[in-house]
Amino acid sequence: MTERFGPDLLRGSLDLLVLSLLSSSPGYGYDLQQRLREASGELVQIQAGTLYPLLHRMEADGFVRCRWEQSTGRRRKWYELTAAGKRRLVSQTREWDRYVACIRAVLDPVRTALEG
């Protein structure tokens, strides 16, 4: 089994990952946690203690909105992306791509040395 990513590496990208999950369909906390685990091939496991504050922060920022449902007999809080959240996802994705390309370029000599 491949090693999971370290928390330092993940910190800056969790927002983006959660936004991308919500762009395909609304979700509630536990559901998003599981979906992220599956989507990442078990490599990304976000802690509940990290996920809920993150969701609340995105709600306060207006990137997601919530609604409550009672169908399970318990109150369940569902999150969905707002228009601002969609814009955020697009801009963050672009930024992330540029970042990855940049890091890749910087690391090229290291990679060559390792392979060579």
Next chain:
Amino acid sequence: MSQREFEAYLTLLSKLLNLSPAQRNDVADELRDHLEERMTQLAAEGLSPEDAAHRAVSELGDAAGLARELSRPRAALRRRRILRWGFSASVATAVAAFLFWPNPHPVAPALVVAQAPAAPMAGGGPIGGPTVSPAEKRRAAVEKKLDQDVKDMEFDATPLRDALQYLSEVAEVPILIDRRRIEEAGVEFDGKINFTVKAGDVSFRTALEMILSEVDLIYLVREGVIVVTTRSEEPQQYEVRVYPCSDLLAAGIPQVAAAEGGEGSTPAMAGAGPLGGLPAAGAAVPMGAGFGAAPAGAAGGPMAAGAGKSNGKNAVFGAAYRPRSTHPAGAALLDLVQTMTDGPWLEVSGEGGNLREYGGMLIVRHKQSVHRQIEELLTRMREKRAK
């Protein structure tokens, strides 16, 4: 068993959250849902219910740390939106100052001069022109901000507190919530406000009044601060304000009154008002003729005659009743104000606010809502006259 462990954790966490009761409840419900889901999953993977519950709780981590993290977004939102009254020492001072504000009833409050268009003070008047106290300047600044056009505003099931915070931010006026009295009155701070206006539809004042009327609250202007409180607070908050009115008095009140009332005939209007027993407002001219002969401020003579006419209605005051006005058109102005505002007026119903005209100034002791009506009435009269 699991429920007990969950509830112990959620209770502790709730206590540590720096959020409103309703928000704390929401957080607990959300995390309870998570814990139940997680426990079901772990039990399906073969853990005993006890172990599953314990593991689910421990995965959430330390309650204090999570509570801190969950309180942060809301706190940031509040910081962005308003002056944070609730959490600083200055607030405690402000609240204390408000709660122990001297009740103006037993002592005559300091005379304040109402904000009014610069009207020439005919003859200077015995008070010697308007002196504006610092407190009054602060009040006038707030009133002015309240008269601004609103920006686009959309409250969709927004908690009252957030709505007020938003208003406070965009109108740039501090809004202090008289939490204790409102809670005693059983008004829910997280009660949902639905209110939408477009920029320029109404003034901030109207928006604030409309929002507060949804929850049966009112606002008072305390120097530079708006205080949101219960209706029961209002009658106790009498203030004296002085409105320079020489310009209106010089122009003659009856004509303006007829135009404002839209009744066509002034006597009919006065008759319809609570001052039916008085000579009609139109009679101000004959009364004025009498007054004109006497020096302003003198008692007796025509003045006494004027008061005598009033006494026909205001028997409650008996012999102690003093002249109500010094300007020829003063009495008509007083009658007009009493007719066109909500009151109650001492002269009319034996209780409520009181008013005098003195040297071209209208002096009124009443609650803020009535003062606001008077300001509006005088403004409209001036507008009509300017046309």
